Amino acid sequence: MRLYDPILYPFALLYDGITRLRNRLFDIGSKKSVEFTIPTIVVGNLSVGGTGKTPMIEFLIERLIGQYKLATLSRGYGRKTSGVLIAGEHDTALSIGDESFQIFTKYGQNVLVAVGEARIQAIPEIIMEKPETEVVLLDDAYQHRYLKSDFNILLTTFQLPFFKDKILPLGTLREHRKGAIRADVVIMTKCPEDMSEDMKGECRLEISRYTNENCPVFFAGVKYGLPYGVSPSAHKMMGNIILLSGIANNKVLIDHVHSHYNVLEVLEYPDHYRYSINDIQKMVQTFRHHLARSPVILTTEKDMVKLKDLEFNEYLKEIPIFALPIKVDLKHTDEDKLMDMISMTIIEKGYKSEL
Structure with a gap:
């Protein structure tokens, strides 16, 4: 325990209560979530940053880009603008945020890149701008419960998994660990290459205490490309x-x-x-x-x-x-399972692969 933890504890207790109440209101329907006919896939976490969301979004883009017409949507953290923006040739990191501009720089010719704090307002703008869009990938929208997403990917790091973390400001969690119940899959990121099967089993057991019974857990490393x-x-x-x-x-x-x-x-x-x-x-x-x-x-x-x-x-x-370049390194068997789950979700919404 850190010396100042007792001072922070009441604030963590208050924050925990507020976020639990908010989640409860969504769970019982007092706060409404909007579901769209177009498939929505969320990549997010329970903690504040650093789990590798953008590399995971790029991972999904590279595996879906030949099959579906894609759009990405994020808040555009750090930008000087506000509201919904569709990225264009005159945009920079200042106008759409560094991560969105990174994605636009790499994939903008084939993927629509949008930013907007209110995701349920931004998605109709995406559809209006590009009616042929078939899948929307949402970066950092796990806590954006006004959107009823079709598939939730929850990321947590090997270095500080959510089951060892604490609620803000005692730790880095945005909400209680029980928020993992909304995940369709949990991916532990930044895993070392020599991570043993015993260690993976221990992590699966800890994660399963907070997820649905059928929620799979995958382990991903970091793969660096050539500079x-x-x-x-x-x-x-x-x-x-x-x-x-x-x-x-x-x-x-x-x-x-x-x-x-x-x-x-x-x-x-x-x-x-x-x-x-x-x-x-x-x-x-x-x-x-x-x-x-x-x-x-x-x-x-x-x-x-x-x-x-x-x-x-x-x-x-x-x-x-x-x-x-920083990429997600996922075992082929886990990658296949993940993409099968995502493909099934998209097909269930009535969209078929172009392959």
Whole structure:
């Protein structure tokens, strides 16, 4: 127990009571949920950030994109705009949020990307904009119970699974662990490669205390792709790097980078951090400090899209910057089971695969 936990306990008790009451009102129908004819698939968590929702959304996009006409919807956390927006060629991380802009940058030619705080208002806008849409993937909407989703994917990390976590502000849970009862599948993310079957069995047992009897539990690792250049001067990936990280729970990322490269410095920022000119100048100064060792800047795709802001161009044009793709690594058998469940959900709503 931390010294200040007794001070936080009454606030956690109050927050727990409020969220339980809210869930209860939805459960009994006093608060109404809206179900749409178009299939809706939610990727979310019980905790505050850092479970790998965006990589999971990309995982689903890459497996469904050839079968269905897709749209993604998120709140657009960190954006300067509000209301429902459909991403277009003039949008940036500031207008639609860093994660949504990352998805738009990678898949925008084939997937409609939308943001909106009120999901039940945004989905009709999506259908109006693109009537042929067949599936909507919702990022971070597990607690958005005004939407009655068709399939809920609940993510929790190996490092801090929800069954070991506590309610805010004592821990990072947005709602009680019992909220896992709404999950159709639970995926433990960021699992180590050497995770034993005994450990998986223990985690399944703990998770099953809070889920439906038939809710499967899968275990996913993190798979890093090859870094690719994102600045004009990024020609060749060198061994000496300065790591720029603005993501939640970045220990797995830092461990991976240290094991593959010679890390000169790590510049760490909070999740969804909005970089300023001062931050960019600090990065440039750090780069110049190590200039004799021919360093490069290595960052995540999520951070990379924020560095594309036009006001940073003059500072970064001579800096070699590389982005490190982060993907979900799910066993083929678990992947097949997950996609079968999702496909069945979509078919039950009356939509058939184009394959």
